[in-house]
Amino acid sequence: MLALALPPDVLTSASVAYIHYLSFMICFGALIFERISLKPDPNRKEAISMVAADIIYGIAGVALLVSGIYRVTKFGQGSEFYTSNPIFWTKIIIFALVGSLSLYPTITYVLWAIPLSKGELPNVTKNLVSRLSLIINIELIGFASIPFLATLMARGVGLA
Numbered sequence: 001m002l003a004l005a006l007p008p009d010v011l012t013s014a015s016v017a018y019i020h021y022l023s024f025m026i027c028f029g030a031l032i033f034e035r036i037s038l039k040p041d042p043n044r045k046e047a048i049s050m051v052a053a054d055i056i057y058g059i060a061g062v063a064l065l066v067s068g069i070y071r072v073t074k075f076g077q078g079s080e081f082y083t084s085n086p087i088f089w090t091k092i093i094i095f096a097l098v099g100s101l102s103l104y105p106t107i108t109y110v111l112w113a114i115p116l117s118k119g120e121l122p123n124v125t126k127n128l129v130s131r132l133s134l135i136i137n138i139e140l141i142g143f144a145s146i147p148f149l150a151t152l153m154a155r156g157v158g159l160a
Contacts, residue, residue, distance in 0.1 A: 023064035032059035087158035
């Protein structure tokens, strides 16, 4: 009954915001899963879980980006509020850096799919685990900083 009383633009705006927040949480959760699951010589189930977590991370990352673009251009405070704020651009840069860093783990997991499809296990060394762990840790730190910047921005910090 309550939903019928709301103007359609309010429901659409709220839905886009919800998708944005949910996508962020899924990205963060997938990264945490990857980080705590990463180990040398995983068994088949563990390796497949890592590949699946990265696919979920990628899909949620795209949803996060698309919903964020909609929030800036169609909903929220209006595009000028965001694009004139250096904190917004800091958020965008961090998101782009996290996304760029995620390419190495993603390519690694795609390469795991080749032996997995043949019924074999990927070769996961301690050095590879160390490298992936470092990258994922940096991604997590970057992702964790974005909501803080968003809360600053929402309070007008950074506006002239």
